[in-house]
Amino acid sequence: MDGGSRKPRTSGFVRWLSSTNDVTRVFLAASARPDMINLAGGLPAPQTYPAEELARIARQAVLDHPTETLGYTAIEGLPALRDAIAARFSTPALSLTRENVLVTTSGMQALDLIGKVLVDPGDRIAVQCPTYLGAIDAWRPRAPRYHAMRLETEAFDPAPAFTGSKFAYTVPNFSNPTGRLVPLDIRQRLVTTARHSGTWLVEDDPYGGLLFDGTPLPGLLDLDADGQGGPYDGPVVRMGTVSKEIAPGLRVGWMIAAPEMIQALTLAKQGSDLCTSGLTQHVALGALQTGLIERIQPTLRALYRPRRDALIAALEESLAPWFTWEIPVGGMFVWAVARDSAINTDTLLHHALDAGVCVSPSSVFDVDGQFRRAVRLNFTLNAPDRLREGVLRLARACAALRAA
Ligand SMILES: Cc1ncc(COP(=O)(O)O)c(C=O)c1O
Structure with missing residues (x-):
């Protein structure tokens, strides 16, 4: 018998990452x-974190809802939080119900889940370029190919990017890294092409609430609203987070999508973290119910x-x-x-x-x-x-x- 010891090994992915x-x-x-x-x-300025108010909400939530805050919650998220998110983003033309909402452990998990649900090795993703580095990091283990979309080009035609891609990824509001807005006519083109090509269109929107000058542009999900009532069933997947306006430490985000997509994402989330912390979900719920975000x-x-x-x-x-x-x-x-x-x-x-x-x-x-x-x-x-x-x-x- 060989008395020497052998080192346990990490995956090829980690070995590759640490060698780069x-x-x-x-x-x-x-x-x-x-x-x-x-x-x-x-990063937000730390003095903006509403510590007193969040502490009050958290204390009350633990006392009033010990099972939900301290136990496991449903994989999809607290029903009350899903309802509150659906209500927040519904409009007269866009009808959202809790079946359209998955609570995630932050925007980063949303990116990870979309990769798990849609991308097999070698699949292609169309991305707005330059793009958020966290998205590139989240999808790296899935070894995708990319098609770069230059959305600032006036003549941009989404069709070649969407055809042959599993999904298209954009940050339409104050993009990370460029801080730019995707113009309205390009937003419209993205949505129309997503509908016609049957390609999922991911709208990642952590910064939309941080508008300093002018009026907000309609989001991709809003542009796809058909005014027909019933849960939204189109190709847009919107991602949101409390990180930039409330506090990134809560690690609460959400995905809004067609019920069929929410079900697939829920399956993937199960193997990822089983559920997002019930405590921070309750804090996010309190922040929505008390109008903290607006204030x-x-x-x-x-x-x-x-x-x-x-x-x-x-x-x-x-x-x-x-x-x-x-x-x-x-x-x-x-x-x-x-x-x-x-x-x-x-x-x-x-x-x-x-x-x-x-x-x-x-x-x-x-x-x-x-x-x-x-x-x-x-x-x-x-x-x-x-x-x-x-x-x-x-x-x-x-x-x-x-x-x-
Ligand atoms: C475009 C974009 N998406 C997602 C995230 C992830 O945010 P979080 O995981 O804190 O919700 C960020 C954070 O910087 C971002 O810039």
Whole structure:
């Protein structure tokens, strides 16, 4: 007998992940350094978390509903929360019932579940590009192929993207990473093509409530409403979360879709976490029932709009020779594209970290990892003076990159 010991092994997927030179890990580790100005994350300002109110709701929920808050709940979520979500997003033309709603353990789980339900290895997904890096991460184990959709192109035709794809993925409001809105006519084209091609159309909407200027555009689900009554039965799957307006620590999100899709997602969720925490579901329910989200929105706008303006002013002051950008009308991000196509923002990240500022390089938002000319800058986490200092540090990093 061989007396030596053998090491237990991880899966091929984990071995592959840990062998990659992952820029995400670099910036996540760096953004935790106390001296670092973090412009990289998609984080709300912690002072906006309504701690007192959530604590009150949580305490009352545990006392009033000990079995639901402390025991297992139905896989689909608390019926009362499903009803409240259905009511929140129903309109005179869009009829939603609890059969249209699955409560998820945050938006990230929704992304994971849609991958599990729709994607077999080698299947194709049509994605708005650049796209949310969490979505790329969630689907990576399923080894999909991608078709990049450039939704900002006026002549964009969804048909070639949808044909042959299992689903199409978009973040129509203040997209992560670009902060842009998908224009109304393109939204309409997406919905019409989804209907005709029989392709699921995923509308991921964590940022829709963070509108600073102007009026909101109708969502894809709203555009697909047929006014016929009865539970919605179309191809749009909307994902939402309490993370950006209430608190990401609750880890409560939802999916709204045709009942047939909700049933499939529920099967997948069973093998994922059995159920979302009943306690945080009750907290989310309380937040909906007491109008907390509506009450907090003006506070968020009053804090975030000046922060956006401060970031834009700082960029104009220090980074205009290097980058161009658009001013977002909501959300959390400014997407800055280098004027010089030779700039590599993966390399810039290392100079930025040396200068004490962390930014998200564009390669992490590209399904091919090839687009290296832009950075995503967050304006919600830091106060205006920190934003200004962060941009100054980034300008120093640009100078160091040129000198290198
Ligand atoms: C586009 C998008 N979808 C989903 C999420 C996931 O949010 P959470 O898991 O906190 O609900 C995020 C978070 O940044 C996001 O930007």
